[in-house]
Amino acid sequence: MDAMPKTHAKLGKQLISLDARPDRLDLRDLPYRCLIENLPAEHPPAAMIDGKLPGYLKSHLMLDQGREGACTGFGLAAAINFQLWARAGFADQHSDRVSPHMLYRLARFYDEWPGDDYEGSSCRGALKGWQKHGACTEGLWPVNGPEDEKWRSDAVTRPVGIYYRIDKNSIVDMQSALHNMHAIYVSANVHTGWTKVDTKGAPTHAGLPLIEHQPKSIGGHAFAIVGYNKRGFIVQNSWGTDWGASGFAILTYQDWIENGSDAWVMGLGVPIARDDARSPAFRVRSKRPAGSAPGTSWGPVNDPLDARQNTWPQEEAYRHTIVTGNDGVLQNRLPQAANPADNARLVCHAWPKQALAGSATRDLVLFLHGGLGSEASSIERIRIMGPWLSACNTYPLFVSWKSGWKEILQDIVADKAHQLFGATPAQGIGDHLIEKWDRAVEKLTRELLVRSMWNEMKENIAEGMRKESDAGLSALALSLQQLSGDIKDLRIHLIGHSAGSIIGGHLLSRFTELGVKAASCTLYAPACDIAFANTHYRKAVEANTLARDRFTIHTLSDRLELDDTTGPYRKSLLYLVSRALERLHKTPLLGMQLAHDPECSTGKYWHEDTLDELKKWQEFYQRDSLDLLSKRQVSNGIKLIDSSHGCFDNAVDIIAGTVAAITGTAKDKLPPGRLDY
Template sequence: MNDGALIGSTGQPAGQRAGRRTAGWHSGLSRDPSDLRDQIYTPTLRLLSPEADPGGFAAAACPADGCPSYPIRNQGDAGTCVGQALANLIDIHRRRANVANADPVSPQMLYLMARRIEGRETSADTGVQSLRSAVKGFYHFGCCPDRMWPDPVAQAAADDLPSEVERFKSARGVTLGAYYRVRPILNDYHNALVEADGILVSAEIHAGWQDDAVSAFSVASADRRGRIPVSSRGLGAHAFVILGYTSEGFLVLNSWGADWGGFRDRPGIALWKYEDWARNVMDAWVLRLGVPAPEAFQYSVGDQGISFGGADIRAGSTACHQLLGHFAHLDDGVHVERGSYATSRDYVAQTTDRLRKRSKRDRKPVLLSVSGSLMGMKDAFDFEARRRQCVEDICDMYPYAVLWCNDLIESATPVLTHLFSTAVQRVGPHSDRLNAEIEKVTAGIGRAFWREIERAARTAGRHVTKGTDGAAAEIFDRFAAARTPLHLVIEGAGALLMAEYLESLNSDTGNAAENRRRKKLAERFHAAVASIDLIAPVMEAPRFQSAFGPLIRGLSVLKPGRATLWVPTRPFEERLSIDHYAGSMLDLVLYSFQGRPRDARLVGMSRQRSGIAQLCGAGGALQGLRIGPIRPRVPGRRRYEYHEVSINLACHTMILRHLARIGEAGAKQ
């Protein structure tokens, strides 16, 4: 049988022999590392029966087709036991819920997403390091049907398989609602089995798991058949599902095919004695599936389920599937291809190709946002996921976010926080010299941090030659070619990335062919851009004027009212602070990180400080640029944090409503 094959849903007879696991198999499993964020399963006081042998598994075969009434997978020699076990548990939950047409889910997807979470090569077949990785992978990506993402052998034999975009889109229909770690306490296991229908378990296994007693065709005596005998010869770590319990031990559903098991004449299921469990168990998790809720994007989603969040920033991570196909994640100027929020050039190409191939009637304008709000990756992703529904509801556009500097910010924040504390210890929290001291102690680290931001912008935003352009440059070029209006929202430091791109389009490379290519790309991009909104850009006026001036002037001539600069009002700006620093993030960047003189100004400061308004009038270098005010969400406070500028709810709502009016005007033409 092919690796990862499923018995019981394919019409294959339950008694047909399947390939047994061989010595070449290796799971790569180890114990889950400690994580204080884990939620622990707490048993209830419900009455427990002496035995929990789930009713749905009472019969060895379905009357209709002679197949087992439960999933039996066979991983063969592949080290995919974690994916196989989690797939079994998901299928069990779906069958219990009587999901209509519940196709078996893909263990291959679960396995590969676990490896992606661990930052390992997804093409390798050397196992997964921990159960937590598989659970997190399922949380972030969901799971598609097995027929859409089969094992490698079946993929090689298939004529037509769906694209990864289609797989991930389908995976949103089967997601994780909540999950809890189960302590190795017998009572907790018994309660969890009664309440949660099954437990995902890892354990050290031994030669007893390969004994003839656990063959579905065993000739062993009745008191041994289907019972795993204890052995001192270890085989390594393995993952499986516990389905129930008896007075002797736990009922295990394995992924070694239909010829393994035989407990109470049921293939795939064996009895794991309590003494064996106590000696060898490693980790265990219970879960509940999420209810498909496409209308629930206005609710923030944390690691333990859906919960309402009114704050601007939440600590919990948002599941990746909430934004799949709607974001690119860059770090150091290149795509982050591993981890919870992985993307690639190929993913971007698949997204833009799908947009371009839509009929004119079905093609939506694209709202392309470039982050730069100085949030960490999890906070930025959470914000974009919540904004997505607002974009679709208010202005009916296709939202896409480029998250490019958030990992750098996340890594620098603890260091800067420590330096702030150092400054406070030196001069005191109420000293008149505190601002100057903070700028002094953060200058060295701050300069290095800002150089990394600027380098990442250059790496990602610049064109080189066809096929080797920066990751962000390729994103902007592809969306410009998608044959749909492009609305740009550039936040904070995102202006650096977009400036690199625009300057690259207009630069003279000394190569005639390359110059022609860039000229064509520039013409296409300028023609595609239908509007631009810049929120507190971290850039001085001369460069801003040079980089953005041509685009702004072009919009003002062809589409008046389409270019807006959003900056804080002067009273709001005066109350911005960062911890003990009585100034905005722009002040800290300009005077500490960049070491600029005190009379220097950034475009993203209030219009009174920046003086940018004089360039926006008739005949000015930024003619046609409107200036919109950003006001505090909650007026009257003495101090405001800088994120209340960059992700200001009122500002973003005004932008979306303005874009909705643009869309309505375009529809009437």
């Protein structure tokens, strides 16, 4: 969806942003069904308005959004404040005012319109944020965001219980919801009549001024409705007490029918009283429909790691992880972050600085996953690996990115191969038959445009090094540069697995530009080609960004590469990349044993056009330097698993060897690891 154009209403000398977006269609919304009851002719009762409303106004519960395009947050905050006031017995003094800025930030966070250069959001987005995180007081989340973590324990004291979508064309349903819950949350297209409301009226049923209907809409606006009478709905606006009668006015029923967009009714939930209750400071994913009550915990339901010890909660994993899309663009996974760039600042600079400044740890480990799986699977790995790396006296950071290769290779290519060629040949039927099958799969892979997708993935990683703020790897590099300046004896260590080596190479080149040193770099089965390695890794060593004796490469033996499988392909992923996905058939890859063997530097093994780059690399990185995995099985800390392209970040002995070299601690002195994800 394109960015919504900004529109404004002129109220006196002030321009007010009008940019509430209509909710997108979502069939999972729970519909409101009104009770069978006799509705009073007006609500609230006149006696309550006369006796209680002065106290409401004295409590400063009327909001003023000013020029901010944040009406979804202010409108929901007004509705929540009104319901909290009602639950407190319409007390004369009530100062429990929730933060509209938190609710607006969460609305944008959960709406997920592309980009960040826009204002506004939808009602559903704001309600999702309240459902998943609660609502803290205004002082804990001011306009520029929270200054600390106190908002999290405060927000869970004001949860939503349940919320329903009201049929916006049913006046009776809206009146019923108001009669039962006192306030509802709505959005509508507004017109110039909203800017010309009489300010001489009184906040009573008879004295409230009318919003005079005008035919032309000037923008979208979200607000609270807190009552009704025979003339229309009672609007509580967020344009200050100088608008209407102390901030209230009447919106006629006809005007609402013509211009109303969305209407929601909410019920307050029971505050969580646990001492450790905190709102999750990360993105909560849930299959519950919009409107359902939150679970008993403020985290994801059915967490597979709940019963396991020595793992991070998802919240902690996201505090150590930056997430990029497959286009290299940063994603925001922290509700307190203003945007993706702020997310990177917190994860890669502010929080590491805070942690490292108060400890003796100076080794920051940046782990670059291979990118084959989903974000969820990556975070699950981080939840297991992260606390172990931390226990080894390092500060771990991770890059989580999704290329989609696991799904492509295991689903698209495999399905087509089986459709065309039948069942996959079994191991042991003869090398010539397996070779014939694999060549057919290689050809099919190229025909299915998987090669172009592989090259696009590499281009997207390179795009992540753009200097723009939304480029994930560039933001990471800049944050680490700043952190290196703040923590003078900081040592940054890169670990890359599979296609993570492509990220690592680009980062080292950026480090060279920024004057940042890498204390070490370790690659497991790197999937980058030799020409790329010469351009980025060799040049990083030559530029003294990385010391040669601190650069280590782990590979499978060629025998294990040939015994590995990738979906329907009866060899390893690196063989498939080399023979089918790279531009030149038989491109040497950095993670292949034979690419480091001078005796195999011929056209028999590799494409002729790659041999010059291969010779340069072999002169730089002799094969004796290679860490070769030739054992058939490795331990993940619980059991033995087959040695394969994907085993390296499960292999406790290999990872422990890397960490021991980083920290200078003997491998047998490290805490026992368990990497069974």
